[in-house]
Amino acid sequence: xxxxxxxxxxxxxxxxxxxxxxxxxxxxxxxxxxxxxxxxxxxxxxxxxxxxxxxxxxxxxxxxxxxxxxxxxxxxxxxxxxxxxxxxxxxxxxxxxxxxxxxxxxxxxxxxxxxxxxxxxxxxxxxxxxxxxxxxxxxxxxxxxxxxxxxxxxxxxxxxxxxxxxxxxxxxxxxxxxxxxxxxxxxxxxxxxxxxxxxxxxxxxxxxxxxxxxxxxxxxxxxxxxxxxxxxxx
Amino acid sequence: xxxxxxxxxxxxxxxxxxxxxxxxxxxxxxxxxxxxxxxxxxxxxxxxxxxxxxxxxxxxxxxxxxxxxxxxxxxxxxxxxxxxxxxxxxxxxxxxxxxxxxxxxxxxxxxxxxxxxxxxxxxxxxxxxxxxxxxxxxxxxxxxxxxxxxxxxxxxxxxxxxxxxxxxxxxxxxxxxxxxxxxxxxxxxxxxxxxxxxxxxxxxxxxxxxxxxxxxxxxxxxxxxxxxxxxxxxxxxxxxxxxxxxxxxxxxxxxxxxxxxxxxxxxxxxxxxxxxxxxxxxxxxxxxxxxxxxxxxxxxxxxxxxxxxxxxxxxxxxxxxxxxxxxxxxxxxxxxxxxxxxxxxxxxxxxxxxxxxxxxxxxxxxxxxxxxxxxxxxxxxxxxxxxxxxxxxxxxxxxxxxxxxxxxxxxxxxxxxxxxxxxxxxxxxxxxxxxxxxxxxxxxxxxxxxxxxxxxxxxxxxxxxxxxxxxxxxxxxxxxxxxxxxxxxxxxxxxxxxxxxxxxxxxxxxxxxxxxxxxxxxxxxxxxxxxxxxxxxxxxxxxxxxxxxxxxxxxxxxxxxxxxxxxxxxxxxxxxxxxxxxxxxxxxxxxxxxxxxxxxxxxxxxxxxxxxxxxxx
Numbered sequence: 001x002x003x004x005x006x007x008x009x010x011x012x013x014x015x016x017x018x019x020x021x022x023x024x025x026x027x028x029x030x031x032x033x034x035x036x037x038x039x040x041x042x043x044x045x046x047x048x049x050x051x052x053x054x055x056x057x058x059x060x061x062x063x064x065x066x067x068x069x070x071x072x073x074x075x076x077x078x079x080x081x082x083x084x085x086x087x088x089x090x091x092x093x094x095x096x097x098x099x100x101x102x103x104x105x106x107x108x109x110x111x112x113x114x115x116x117x118x119x120x121x122x123x124x125x126x127x128x129x130x131x132x133x134x135x136x137x138x139x140x141x142x143x144x145x146x147x148x149x150x151x152x153x154x155x156x157x158x159x160x161x162x163x164x165x166x167x168x169x170x171x172x173x174x175x176x177x178x179x180x181x182x183x184x185x186x187x188x189x190x191x192x193x194x195x196x197x198x199x200x201x202x203x204x205x206x207x208x209x210x211x212x213x214x215x216x217x218x219x220x221x222x223x224x225x226x227x228x229x230x231x232x233x234x
Numbered sequence: 235x236x237x238x239x240x241x242x243x244x245x246x247x248x249x250x251x252x253x254x255x256x257x258x259x260x261x262x263x264x265x266x267x268x269x270x271x272x273x274x275x276x277x278x279x280x281x282x283x284x285x286x287x288x289x290x291x292x293x294x295x296x297x298x299x300x301x302x303x304x305x306x307x308x309x310x311x312x313x314x315x316x317x318x319x320x321x322x323x324x325x326x327x328x329x330x331x332x333x334x335x336x337x338x339x340x341x342x343x344x345x346x347x348x349x350x351x352x353x354x355x356x357x358x359x360x361x362x363x364x365x366x367x368x369x370x371x372x373x374x375x376x377x378x379x380x381x382x383x384x385x386x387x388x389x390x391x392x393x394x395x396x397x398x399x400x401x402x403x404x405x406x407x408x409x410x411x412x413x414x415x416x417x418x419x420x421x422x423x424x425x426x427x428x429x430x431x432x433x434x435x436x437x438x439x440x441x442x443x444x445x446x447x448x449x450x451x452x453x454x455x456x457x458x459x460x461x462x463x464x465x466x467x468x469x470x471x472x473x474x475x476x477x478x479x480x481x482x483x484x485x486x487x488x489x490x491x492x493x494x495x496x497x498x499x500x501x502x503x504x505x506x507x508x509x510x511x512x513x514x515x516x517x518x519x520x521x522x523x524x525x526x527x528x529x530x531x532x533x534x535x536x537x538x539x540x541x542x543x544x545x546x547x548x549x550x551x552x553x554x555x556x557x558x559x560x561x562x563x564x565x566x567x568x569x570x571x572x573x574x575x576x577x578x579x580x581x582x583x584x585x586x587x588x589x590x591x592x593x594x595x596x597x598x599x600x601x602x603x604x605x606x607x608x609x610x611x612x613x614x615x616x617x618x619x620x621x622x623x624x625x626x627x628x629x630x631x632x633x634x635x636x637x638x639x640x641x642x643x644x645x646x647x648x649x650x651x652x653x654x655x656x657x658x659x660x661x662x663x664x665x666x667x668x669x670x671x672x673x674x675x676x677x678x679x680x681x682x683x684x685x686x687x688x689x690x691x692x693x694x695x696x697x698x699x700x701x702x703x704x705x706x707x708x709x710x711x712x713x714x715x716x717x718x719x720x721x722x723x724x725x726x727x728x729x730x731x732x733x734x735x736x737x738x739x740x741x742x743x744x745x746x747x748x749x750x751x752x753x754x755x756x757x758x759x760x761x762x763x764x765x766x767x768x769x770x771x772x773x774x775x776x777x778x779x780x781x782x783x784x785x786x787x788x789x790x791x792x793x794x795x796x797x798x799x800x801x802x803x804x805x806x807x808x809x810x811x812x813x814x815x816x817x818x819x820x821x822x823x824x825x826x827x828x829x830x831x832x833x834x835x836x837x838x839x840x841x842x843x844x845x846x847x848x849x850x851x
Contacts, residue, residue, distance in 0.1 A: 032255050037252060037488055037489070040487075043541070045259075045539060048259075048537065105263075106257060
């Protein structure tokens with residue numbers, strides 16, 4: 001990769017920065033963009049929109065973009081958080097409009113504002129999961145059985161220890177579980193933050209292991225990002 | 235459950251799924267009910283490679299500019315996803331509509347390298363299109379192919395209906411218009427093919443009969459219908475400054491090999507290195523004006539959001555206004571925080587200004603394609619760079635803090651002796667000495683010289699098309715000799731696997747009979763041959779044996795000047811007479827001046843827009 005021509009010039013400047021928080025959607029085909037690729041995707045989006053982004057002042061100047069909470073590949077969301085710094089103060093609605101004009105299919109900015117809370121306040125995510133099974137099993141009943149176990153033991157990949165068994169019973173807060181046509185619809189709150197994160201796929205893969213069933217279709221959407229006191233993170 | 239739903243579910247379990255779902259910024263979605271011709275542009279390799287290819291970006295945008303055409307992209311899938319597709323009964327699909335390949339009107343492959351040939355068969359088969367053209371009876375789909383390797387398309391005639399010879403910007407649209415017309419009046423495949431054969435630059439192989447001599451060489455190659463011309467002339471864009479260039483790219487989510495804006499600055503090459511196919515088949519040398527290049531750079535950077543732009547050509551520094559070009563582009567890229575990279579620079583015309591400019595943009599490393607180790611052999615191949623030029627550039631670069639030097643060579647060139655191999659080692663050691671002679675306070679910390687050798691593959695339409703390839707044993711001996719001569723830990727040697735070069739030579743110079751061998755090799759499981767972990771030379775050998783073909787006949791045999799070559803019915807405008815005279819000069823170690831120094835009479839008429847064509851400048 002070629003180095004930035006303007007590096008010396010940039011480094012000499014001490015640029016004031018203006019922080020913004022953007023709430024964005026990642027739906028449809030865009031849900032297959034990995035977390036790693038998201039950074040690159042947004043840096044190109046801002047370049048296309050000609051947004052005066054603030055570069056980190058280090059040896060390798062980089063766009064300052066932060067995603068406090070990763071979204072699992074394949075999960076949709078309308079509530080993703082991205083923090084970005086600009087070198088100029090821009091009107092929030094103008095900023096939103098300019099960025100949305102150059103977004104790829106499935107991505108959209110829904111809100112822009114000055115950050116209020118700190119990333120470490122994030123404690124929970126809520127998900128809506130819709131699924132149906134390959135077999136004719138009564139999926140709702142079978143899933144209720146899975147959730148009503150005294151312990152919900154699932155296999156978790158750990159970088160240090162390899163695959164380990166964990167009990168997620170106390171972490172899974174079921175908000176609702178019902179039928180929606182041929183689908184079972186689960187609404188669930190799971191810890192997600194610095195202290196502890198339980199990925200929705202842990203819950204759903206756990207069910208497959210428990211029941212021996214396979215999903216024919218499964219759609220997962222993150223619906224809320226909440227603080228410890230269950231306020232919406234802003 | 236439809237294919238789209240199935241695909242989306244399955245992507246949750248494969249590596250880098252963003253490669254298989256499309257939806258990137260710049261990808262074109264149309265209402266298929268309003269489309270006359272649906273074209274599947276297939277790159278016979280994986281997404282990461284194919285998405286880097288400039289030709290695809292040009293033709294994609296060119297076709298989609300027409301309201302009644304819809305061009306989509308299709309790539310070879312990795313083995314994991316291939317298995318997923320097969321297990322779940324999903325045909326290979328295009329990334330825009332996610333519709334299977336068999337639903338398309340035309341399926342077009344770009345042939346960039348010989349080792350991608352079996353991927354064509356895999357993609358057709360995965361897309362549920364009959365692999366053999368004789369099994370395709372309806373008008374749709376028509377399978378076409380273009381790109382540099384169609385200069386000898388014979389090993390693929392069993393699979394491809396139509397080959398597009400030369401540059402595609404005009405002829406692709408002509409072919410699609412013709413298809414649209416034939417489709418509207420419910421015409422047949424035969425009817426379409428016959429009409430297509432009349433278009434300049436279109437080669438329909440089934441309209442030609444081939445006979446062979448007892449020794450296996452070609453005896454005759456004759457058209458069997460009146461519409462088919464005896465010689466098929468390649469298409470050239472004479473007005474290159476006004477040729478279509480896309481104002482947008484599809485910008486991938488995942489990282490690909492060349493992930494940046496690319497602007498084409500010139501086409502063709504003035505140099506005439508005798509081994510280089512690109513140097514001959516893309517003639518004549520034409521260039522874009524500085525203004526055009528600047529405006530194309532600007533619109534692409536704005537649309538893509540890339541922070542890097544690269545200039546594409548065979549030799550960027552041969553642009554007649556290179557200094558002005560770089561100044562103009564730098565004004566733009568500096569202001570926009572975009573970095574400019576310049577591959578394909580030649581050292582013999584490195585001006586001080588150019589070097590100064592390079593200092594500010596790249597410090598990654600210095601690369602020299604020396605190709606041969608001694609001046610004598612460089613004269614044989616007409617690679618007109620001298621040892622002194624290499625060394626003086628290295629000295630300047632070392633003083634500027636560069637610490638990595640890459641040197642590319644070929645082994646097995648015509649007339650090569652052990653002295654030439656030893657010359658490679660000597661040159662590497664001289665560069666190392668030049669580094670140590672650079673004052674310590676100027677030079678960078680630690681030097682690394684990498685020497686890479688590839689095996690020479692003689693290619694059609696070059697002065698070396700008559701030459702044999704060195705045998706595997708000879709190459710092996712030469713490689714071992716080089717290893718013994720390279721003494722320093724600062725010099726790293728990497729050599730190219732020879733089996734792939736042998737196959738490359740066979741496929742590059744093969745005739746029609748080889749089509750069957752390609753088919754058999756594919757049936758045995760050969761695909762993704764350019765990936766060493768997937769390459770199985772023994773299967774290819776078996777396939778050749780089964781067809782009664784001898785690899786040595788194609789790879790290691792010297793051809794007479796008057797032998798009928800399998801590609802002699804194609805006219806790439808450079809005359810056979812010129813290739814023969816260049817071959818003779820090579821054996822006398824005599825060089826030929828480049829086009830800029832004066833015309834050497836390669837046979838290209840000035841009507842094709844060449845900057846230096848038709849006399850002295």
